[in-house]
Amino acid sequence: VVFHRDWAERLEVVRERATGAVTRAGDLLAADRVVLAAGSLSGRLAGVPEDVLPPVRPVKGQVLRLTVPAAYAPFLSRTVRAVVRGGHLYLVPRENGELVVGATSEELGWDTTVTAGGVYELLRDAHELVPGITELPLTETRAGLRPGSPDNAPLLGPTRLDGLLLATGHHRNGVLLTPVTGDVMAELLTGGELPEAVRPFTPKRFGPVPGALLEQTA
């Protein structure tokens, strides 16, 4: 495999078939098949015909990192997952002494602002589970965008455009689902059928992207 670490400016389509990608520098990377796996930006690649654009929207998530001082260790020895006030919360202790608290889920388009309200809610709910948490130094706050599909399940496999496949839409579970996504896409690209387990996630389960969603992702 040759890796080209570059930005895809647009999909190259010739006679209703995806034939590669054009990089920011204007170079064409020709390919028999193209896998579009651009996360929350998957619905924004130029050149993809409108009726084939993946129906992916950005779902904002805020996450915190705290540090457990040596004097407090061991603070938590395993991951804690909970539902607090109807929201999902997790506390993940890392080997390097960090404690990750996540994550909010917000439908705010492309906004990646870390807000006082987001930090407050995470700390409030985490405090309810583990009161001692408010004694820890807060070392990082961050917001990212998850790729969400209309049913929040992944989009895996061929699209209605010949040569174009999707591997996106993993929403809250993209890290967890990385190995299985890699496996099924490799199986598909090396000539096999789409494995049974991923058939429910075919991009073809959705019709063309509704105009409203296109506007939201514009």
Ligand SMILES: Cc1cc2nc3c(=O)[nH]c(=O)nc-3n(C[C@H](O)[C@H](O)[C@H](O)COP(=O)(O)OP(=O)(O)OC[C@H]3O[C@@H](n4cnc5c(N)ncnc54)[C@H](O)[C@@H]3O)c2cc1C
């Ligand atoms: C706060 C937060 C907490 C989360 N916690 C978890 C968790 O605990 N467990 C879990 O499983 N998942 C979690 N997720 C979700 C997970 O991060 C996503 O599902 C996952 O990152 C999606 O992977 P992806 O590769 O499809 O997209 P991304 O990770 O978004 O990667 C897409 C990449 O494509 C690049 N790209 C986009 N357009 C182009 C282009 N035109 N050319 C070249 N490159 C391009 C982007 O720069 C980016 O690097 C969390 C997400 C957030 C925001």
